[in-house]
Amino acid sequence: MLGRTAMPRYGMVIDLDRCVGCGACVLACETEWQTPPDTRRRDWVTEIPAQGTFPNVERAVYVGLCNHCDRPSCLSACPTGATYQDDAGRVLVDEALCIGCGYCVHACPYHARFFNPVKQKVDKCTFCAPLVDRGIAPACTRTCIADARIFGDLEDPASDVHRLAYLEGAARLETPQVAIGPNVYYRGSPAKFDLILRHHPPDPERTGPPPAGSIWQRVLRPAMFAVLGLTFLGQAVAFFSQLVQGEKFGRFEPPPDEPDDALPEPLPASRPEEQ
The missing domain is CATH 1.20.5 (Single alpha-helices involved in coiled-coils or other helix-helix interfaces)
Incomplete structure (x- = not known):
């Protein structure tokens, strides 16, 4: 069961030194949320080939998902208000309001949104909000064989995610051009994080809706x-x-050129019948 504060703010830490790139987390997410095949997934695992020359060689695995940012650029891009941020900091989509225009997809610098052809709506990671609200951890964290995903309440000082993000220096995937406060953090080898930032930086051209x-x-x-x-x-x-x-409604007035005597005589007042 997940512990929580009175007003939680959820986040996740990816341990780059633990992740083996197996993709079990992606399959768990697909199974839990029935995302259609051959579409952009709610989360993904991408291997970055080894870089450098022996003996200074490094490789990394980029584990990506919606970052549930503090200042999400997708919110202002949505023309209907379907994209919103709840009290726990999660960025969600109200499918009843979503018209599938894709403006928010274009406004995500992490490419973490996609159009679901089955629902005809925009889809994305929700931090497994329906499960978390019942005290169940997200599907990806429960499936990870290496415990490389750590999820919890960033506002809870007793939580692992608070310790890793705020006390042990886990890093956000940000650049000077795109700094919107992602709440997915990365810890581990600085060389691995640098590889991810070099190959998969947030896209500064994707922070707003398309030109139309x-x-x-x-x-x-x-x-x-x-x-x-x-x-x-x-x-x-x-x-x-x-x-x-x-006050003029319902009152008959003769035309300007018509004399007053053209008005009909008023009806006599009714009197009670004599006994």
């Missing part, structure tokens, strides 16, 4: 809301104008 989406967000959407606002304002003015003149 930018035009929609910066120009068309504000213009649309302005037009809608003016429309509602006009309706409100017309409505209140009618309220101000409401």
Whole structure:
């Protein structure tokens, strides 16, 4: 069972020295969430070939997934609000609101989002939120044969993930161009981390929606809301104008050129019948 603070903020540490690149975590994720074959996965394991010359040779395995960033660029790219960040810091997708436009996919510098052709929605790692909320660890961490994935509450001083991230110097996969606070950390050989950062850096060209989406967000959407606002304002003015003149409603007035004696005689007041 997972321990948690009153307001948890979840994160993960990848131990590069322990990971053997077997991919069991990827298969566990696919099985748990039934991601369709031949699509971008929720997480992935990519081997980086050995670099250098003997005896100074190093290889690394890049274990990637959604980083559930502190300042996720995908949030502002979503035109419907389907992408959101919950109180535990997890970046999630409300499938009821997702229209599958893919703007958020383009806005992830870690390439951690993909279009699910079965759901016709955007898909991604959720840190196994439905399981974690029931006190069950994510599928990938439970399956890792080398215990190379450490998951927990970053705000809990007693947790391993807090110790590794804040006290033992685990590193974030960031660059000066892209520093949005990823909450997946990497520990182990600095040479391995440098290899990953060199071969798989966050993409500075993928921190916002595509050009069409930018035009929609910066120009068309504000213009649309302005037009809608003016429309509602006009309706409100017309409505209140009618309220101000409401005393005239239901009262017959003769045309300006018609004499008053053209009005019909009023009906006599009814009197109770005499007994």
